[in-house]
Amino acid sequence: MPESAIRDAIEAVLSGMGVESAKIQLERPKDPAHGDLATNVALTLASVLKRQPRAIAEEIAERLDLDAAGVQAVEIAGPGFLNFRLDQRQVAAVLEDVMVAGTGYGRTDVGEGRPIMVEFVSANPTGPLHIGHARQAALGDAIAGLLEWTGWSVSREYYYNDTGVQIDRLAESMWARYQQHLGNDAEIPEGGYPGEYVVELANQFENEVGDRYAGEVTPDALEALRIFAVARLREEQDRDLGDFGVRFDTYFLESSLYENGSVDSTVADLRATGLVYDHEGAVWLKTTEFGDQKDRVMLKSDGTPTYFLPDVAYHMDKWGRGFEHVINVQGSDHHGTVARVRAGLQALGLPRGYPEYVLHQMVRVERDGKEVKFSKRSGFMVTLRELFEQVGVDVTRYLFQWRKPEAQLVFDLDLALDQSEKNPVYKIQYAHARMCSIFRKAGVDLEDGAVARADLTLLTHPTELELIKRLTNLPGLIERAAELRAPHLVCDYLEQLAGAVNSWYHAGNPSRNPKLAVLVDNPELSSARLALTRSVQIVLANGLAVLGLSAPKRMERKEAPS
RNA sequence: GUCCCCGUAGCUCAGUUGGAUAGAGCGACUGCCUCCUAAGCAGUAGGUCGCAGGUUCGAUUCCUGCCGGGGACGCCA
Structure with a gap:
């Protein structure tokens, strides 16, 4: 809300200065000295208006209607940034939004309920799932979660290569x-x-x-x-x-594509395009027509299909089921297939760039700085189950989600087994549990009405304001992470937030700093701080929920595994 | 040789679509602490953003070239 008010006010000023349709970027500065919101319009307009950025900034600041914008003060800084300090009421009002939305805070509707499929794991049924699948399961499920939180109708699909x-x-x-x-x-x-x-x-x-x-x-x-x-x-x-917390909506068998004739009909459809030719006894498709590096064999000289053909048939099937948006999460060793599958689909009339791929790099497990490779049971790699039974589901999922997919990943078993706050998952979960603990101490229910009606303008301490600001970033962050298919951004956000929360919590240690504690004598102030506590709890819980992680109300230490 | 990804603090990595003094965690160093829940807290040091050009008022971010690391280049999946 405060953003659109400021935006409107600036637009009003700009049209008075003869500028139409300027792109007004508002951002939340990382440095609190730069206010609550800032814009660089004066800088971007410098070349258009052929004037000094600072002069433009000054004119905007002078003409701006502060009340209408909901702004307490505006300052000009640096080369010509406009920094806005919001009204106290505006700042506090955000907490009402958080508490009213509750478990839904952070949800948006950019997806407008449109269907989207996330296909992931898709391992051959030839052995237990291993560490590479673990990354993919955690990553794919988090991407699916992000899409759900941004209003998409998500279908999780698993493709079994049960032939070949x-x-x-x-x-x-x-x-x-x-x-x-x-x-x-x-x-x-x-x-x-x-x-x-x-x-x-x-x-x-x-x-x-x-x-x-x-x-x-x-x-x-x-x-x-x-x-x-x-x-x-x-x-x-x-x-x-299932035990790893991942559920699929559909399981698709490769063999079904042979049984129901879609592989054969795909061959026929491809032949009909005139892009198919025989060469050295095999049947080829001119995938180079669509940007592939070389043409591909679709039928081997013995008459059997290459894997490429069922892949194309499978994706035609996805399209036919109404999925105009499909994300395939795969290991980067599959990247060679992307161009040819897309080419095959384009030959059959599907849009360029369909489907979308998220390719992730390989994982290595380390303990004491040395690689752990072998699993007796699987015959080569550490299995998914061995991993999460040893370090826990939340930790396993999180450690796979907190790095961007396209970067190689070291899974550090020492870190995973650490139950202190060095372990980022526990750091976040501790912060959440602490909020719940404050409520327990107060003898107040988390959803208490008096807390929801507290006078939020009493929250004036800089650390409180800083926390509030962070909380307001959640919806935008989820939106961006979903768009970029980047769960690690959520991890980063949660870790930063948890750090701020834990500092705030410790600063309010009653034995050291009783005035900053949540549970102070002044009931109004205490209520307001409980409202902040509650809001923090909601945001942490929701952030964890997006990633498919639990938000414990209290933490219990496990016996350290030997 | 061609294509894709990566290169940021000693280590592991973020970096809000091109903005202000480049940030976390670990490790190191310094000082506290027995508490609304914890082997905890507060602080300090640490940088040629791989290199060189280019675009721009402004580049860690975009473009080109090079260097280094990983991966893919099958009538295997």
Whole structure:
């Protein structure tokens, strides 16, 4: 509200100065000495008006209607910035917004309820989810959360590549373990899966069917092993993700694209475009027509499709289901596929740049500064479950969300296991728990009406005003983070806020600084400070909720794992 | 060789779409502290924003080139 009032007032002045349709940027300066809001219009108009920026700033300041703008004072600073100091009433009124909106504070409606799909994790059902999937699960879920908070109708989707070479290798690995279990000689094939879990699965398989498939390998045996293993691994992956706090709206099987004929019809549709040609026995698509670096094979010389084809069919399906906005969260090792999938889709008439991709870099786990790589169960990488069972779901999710996707990430186990405020997650959650603790101490309910009606103009201390200012940034921040698909901005915000909150809390330590405590003798002032406490609590809880993290009312220390 | 990402304090990283004196956390150093909940609090030091040009009133931010790190370049997924 205060922003639009100021904007209007400036516009009124500018039109009086003969300037129409100037872009007025208002920003919240980081330095409190620069007021509550600032604008650089005078600087941007300098070249248009051919006058000194400071002279323009002075004229604007002189003509500005302070009352209408809801501004207490305006100052000119630096090369020609206009700094506005808001009315005390305006500042405090923000807390009313926070308390009225409650768990909805921070939500906006830029998405206008339009559908958007976030596809993420999408691991092959060939083994347990590992650390790379963990990053993707945390990241994708947070992006989905951001979109929900900005008014999109979000669908989370998981694509199972349940056909192809990888699955064949899995079946062969199962075969080998099954034979070994029966006491026969067999070896995991080249490119197979050596992890412990295949042994477990083969044993379970034997429990169910006995030695029916002993002896020579047959297509029937491999088929039975494949179906068994894929079903069990899908269950396990779903369970791991569920326990990690991630739920999907739809699971999409690659095999369905073959079964329902969409792969074949995609071939036919692509042929109809005239961009398909035969070369050296294979069938190619001219993806270079749409900016790919070279043309791609869609049907191999043995007649089977490359992975590229079902990918195109799959995305045509997404489009057909009404998703004009799709975000695919994938590891950056997939970046080579982006151009060709888009090219295939463009050939079929979909818009350029569809779908959108968020590609994240790889993760390494470190402890004592050394890489931790191996997991016996998975056969190579640390699994998702091993990670969150050891350090907790909130910590795991957060540590994957707090860095931008396109940067490489070191998952520091020492930091993750630290339960002090050095651990950024706990720092934020402590701040939240402290707010709740103040209410407990006061014997007042969080949603108490008297608190909501407090006289907020009593909040005049600089640290209080600074906190209030930070709280007002939440909706804009969520909007920006959603637009940029950048959950790490929320982390950054929450850490900064928690830092400010914790300082404020400690400054009000009753034994040291009783006048600054929330629970002071003066009931009006105490009520006002409780209102601030409540508002802080709401903003922290909502910020955590966007990321899919819990906001504990009290913190409990866990026994340190050995 | 071509393409994509990254390069900011000793370390790990932010940086509000081009603004004012570039910020956090950890580590280091200094001083407090037994408390509305915690191995806590307050403060100090620490910078050629990889390098060189360009655009601009103004560049960590945009453009070009180079250097360094990672990744992708299959009739594998």
